Amino acid sequence: MLRLLKSSFWSFVSILVRAVSNIAINKLFAIFYGPNGITLYAHFQNLLSIVTTVPDGGVNIGLVKFLAKGQPTSGVYKRYFWAGMLLNFLCILVALGLIFGFPGYYLEAFLREVTWSSGWRWGLYFSIGSMLVTLNLGLQAVVLARQQLKWHVFSSAVMSIGGVLVVYFTQGELPLNILLLWVLAAQAISFFLMLGVLYFKRLLPSLKSISIPKSVYRDLWKYILMALSAVVCLKLTNFYIRDFVIARFxxxxxxxxxxxxxxxxxxxxxxxxxxxxxxxxxxxxxxxxxxxxxxxxxxxxxxxxxxxxxxxxxxxxxxxxxxxxxxxxxxxxxxxxxxxxxxxxxxxxxxxxxxxxxxxxxxxxxxxxxxxxxxxxxxxxxxxxxxxxxxxxxxxxxxxxxxxxxxxxxxxxxxxxxx
Structure with a gap:
């Protein structure tokens, strides 16, 4: 009973922090940048979700299931952990390849009126930030599987509150496309914090003497397939619809x-x-x-x-x-x-x-x-x-x-x- 109450408490805190942070950051974008800022911020969130959805909605769901049992020192835990991290990394590379393969479609709204070199740097910073944010979601899945809910809440809070603070303290003085990168950077900081948490909680297995059988990848693959359909049919569709509406209006x-x-x-x-x-x-x-x-x-x-x-x-x-x-x-x-x-x-x-x-x-x-x-x-x-x-x-x-x-x-x- 006590464990259930603790879980419910941390779940409530997590929901509250995310809800208040979402309200706050939208309010700040509306104050400093108006409807144009809301549009570009939503567009940026959808762009980032193209990178994060398959790992978080696919691989990480599998990780929660397969890492929930057994000891972190066991071979099963090690195999699923590193298989999940590898699949997350590969999914990130594929998503970034898609985005940069069609820059005119995905990045035009963020790179208008900038030079080629500035656009290249923007893309590089976005790639690094989105990679760290996505890998951090994988680490969050690990602590969630092990019922370390307070650390999951901590990581989510850092990501949510960090973005709000960036928008608040810049007071609308930065160009929108640059501000979005700073928001992403503030969220990415949580990756390094969670890496430390997993190390000290001994949830970060070593890579020594590890061999990952194909069956492990097959177990995680079905979750990737369902998440891929969500990317294609939800995120890309929303991106297309928003682009269509911007062009029409x-x-x-x-x-x-x-x-x-x-x-x-x-x-x-x-x-x-x-x-x-x-x-x-x-x-x-x-x-x-x-x-x-x-x-x-x-x-x-x-x-x-x-x-x-x-x-x-x-x-x-x-x-x-x-x-x-x-x-x-x-x-x-x-x-x-x-x-x-x-x-x-x-x-x-x-x-x-x-x-x-x-x-x-x-x-x-x-x-x-x-x-x-x-x-x-x-x-x-x-x-x-x-x-x-x-x-x-x-x-x-x-x-x-x-x-x-x-x-x-x-x-x-x-x-x-x-x-």
Whole structure:
């Protein structure tokens, strides 16, 4: 019981720090740089996520599973640890190769009006910073697997608060593209701190006399495949949509839409953290117990619905105040975009309970097929709806996309879980 209370406490602290930091950094970007700053900051986060998503959403999920048992001195622990770190590093190189292979597409927004040499240095600093941030997420997965939650919270806090402090103390005096690199550098510092933590906690195994069999890589590969589909179908799709909107409108109008998306991301981050810390581990523990799994999923699914509806209704009623709180008065004109954004968020967040079943049951092909279908539907809807509805067409597409996701998730539940 005491262990559960400690875990819940550190989970709450982690969620609180991330939520407050997200609110603070968005507010500071809005104050110092306005809608243009919000747009570029969101674009930068999406660029960074292209590097981090496969390692963190794929390899690290596997690491948490395989490093949770056994002793850090065991051969199994050593093999999975170093296999995970190697796969993380290779994923980083592939992602950076993709980004720098198409610099005009991925980097143009950050390198406008700079010389070639300045652009080269910007790319180098981004590569180093994104590599350290991604490897740090791997180290966080290790302490999470070993139930060292306070160190996981510590690392997350350093990354979150570091970025906020950089934006606050520079007071809008730096060019946006340079400021983004400083934010990344502040987050990267956590890697060196976590390296020290793992060393002193004796969670950093030696490389001596280690041979990694192919079976270890195969165990981690299925998680990489699911994470790859998330990159292609979520991160790259979001990057494409944002680029499409910037081209159709301008940075200011795109920033208004992104402000609403940022509000969505703030409460979604809290919700996702709760699900990943409290619901997903229970699903994983019951994966081979059909009756218990069925009962838990059904109860959680219907328990979450009224709470979500009430919370999102409150956000809708306070939307003008929320925009003022998180940004400034320039963003209040975006309040009309909340209608379909919140409806889509309701469908998406409610369906998460069911879509987690696909991950926990390792239905890789189904997961990838769902991600591809969802992304193609979203791109098609945006391209069709933007012309007649303007910016609101994007939020309508968002609502339709996740209504379809919820319908798919319920069909999956009925076929694989419900008798």
């Amino acid at each position: 301008d940075l200011y109008q795109t920033g208004l839409w992104q402000a609403v998306v940022k509000v969505s991301e703030n409460y979604s981050t809290v919700y996702s953290a709760v699900i990943s810390m409290l619901v997903y581990p229970r699903l994983a523990a019951m994966v081979n117990e059909e009756d218990a799994l069925r009962k838990f999923v059904r109860n959680t699914f219907y328990l979450v619905m009224p709470g979500l509806a009430a919370a999102l209704l409150l956000v809708y009623l306070l939307r003008d105040w929320v925009l003022l709180l998180l940004f400034n008065e320039d963003f209040v004109v975006a309040s009309y975009l909340f209608d379909y954004q919140l409806l889509g968020d309701f469908f998406r967040m409610w369906s998460v309970i069911l879509t987690n079943l696909i991950v926990v049951r390792a239905h890789v092909k189904l997961y990838i097929g769902w991600q591809l279908s969802s992304a193609l539907l979203y791109i098609t809807l945006v391209s069709v709806l933007v012309k007649p509805f303007g910016l609101e067409g994007i939020t309508i597409a968002h609502a339709v996309r996740y209504a379809a996701t919820l319908a798919f998730a319920m069909l999956y539940y009925n076929k694989y879980i419900r008798p």
